[in-house]
Amino acid sequence: MNLLIGIAGGTGSGKSTIAKRIVETMGEARAVLIEQDAYYRDRSHLAPKERERVNYDHPSAFDAPLLIAHLRELKSGRTIPRLSYEYGMHIRVETGAVIPPRSVIVLEGIMALHDPDLRALMDRKVFVDAAPDVRFIRRLKRDLIERGDTVESVIERYLTFVRPMHSAFVEPSRQYADLVVSGEEPLQSSVDQILSNIAGRR
Ligand SMILES: Nc1ncnc2c1ncn2[C@@H]1O[C@H](COP(=O)(O)OP(=O)(O)OP(=O)(O)O)[C@@H](O)[C@H]1O
Numbered sequence: 001m002n003l004l005i006g007i008a009g010g011t012g013s014g015k016s017t018i019a020k021r022i023v024e025t026m027g028e029a030r031a032v033l034i035e036q037d038a039y040y041r042d043r044s045h046l047a048p049k050e051r052e053r054v055n056y057d058h059p060s061a062f063d064a065p066l067l068i069a070h071l072r073e074l075k076s077g078r079t080i081p082r083l084s085y086e087y088g089m090h091i092r093v094e095t096g097a098v099i100p101p102r103s104v105i106v107l108e109g110i111m112a113l114h115d116p117d118l119r120a121l122m123d124r125k126v127f128v129d130a131a132p133d134v135r136f137i138r139r140l141k142r143d144l145i146e147r148g149d150t151v152e153s154v155i156e157r158y159l160t161f162v163r164p165m166h167s168a169f170v171e172p173s174r175q176y177a178d179l180v181v182s183g184e185e186p187l188q189s190s191v192d193q194i195l196s197n198i199a200g201r202r
């Protein structure tokens with residue numbers, strides 16, 4: 001018997017932080033983390049300039065069939081290859097490592113609750129809520145520090161892609177959530193709400 005928990009929410013809401021803490025709390029013998037970002041479609045066939053023009057905030061930027069196939073494998077008790085996505089190059093690589101099946105599978109990503117076929121696999125659906133200004137500030141800091149972007153390029157991408165796609169696809173997926181947690185309150189409080197929700201279900 002295993003449990004798939006989907007965690008969605010806007011960029012900078014705190015999904016990755018919450019999902020990691022859940023897996024750490026349960027322990028790697030019981031829980032495993034799947035990042036939807038690792039399932040971005042590979043763009044190695046496109047010229048570098050064209051790769052920059054892709055809308056990475058649209059649902060079609062992700063390889064949903066592959067993610068669904070992998071989750072089915074894990075749910076059936078089989079190991080899957082660990083994928084990794086390189087943001088700068090927009091390429092997806094197999095790391096050579098594997099992800100073992102575990103009784104709790106935590107999937108996190110902006111579009112985790114968008115796809116009906118993906119939702120159908122989930123036992124619990126969580127949406128992480130945080131105000132847009134807080135999310136933008138977090139995103140700006142991350143892209144400047146971790147991805148070496150400029151303030152102008154982060155703002156441009158936010159206004160062109162991130163913000164409209166959030167309104168069109170991410171925010172509407174909140175309606176499918178069984179549980180909405182705060183991404184602004186202390187981390188442990190939101191993690192505890194999710195953990196007690198899971199415990200109640202079993
Ligand atoms: N509850 C919280 N309180 C304060 N800061 C937080 C909280 N949760 C996350 N953060 C911080 O906010 C930033 C963004 O969090 P995180 O990377 O988890 O967001 P995300 O939802 O995964 O965003 P993205 O979709 O862009 O990957 C991080 O710097 C993280 O440390």
Ligand SMILES: [Mg+2]
Nearest residue numbers: 012015016017
């Ligand atoms: Mg994240």
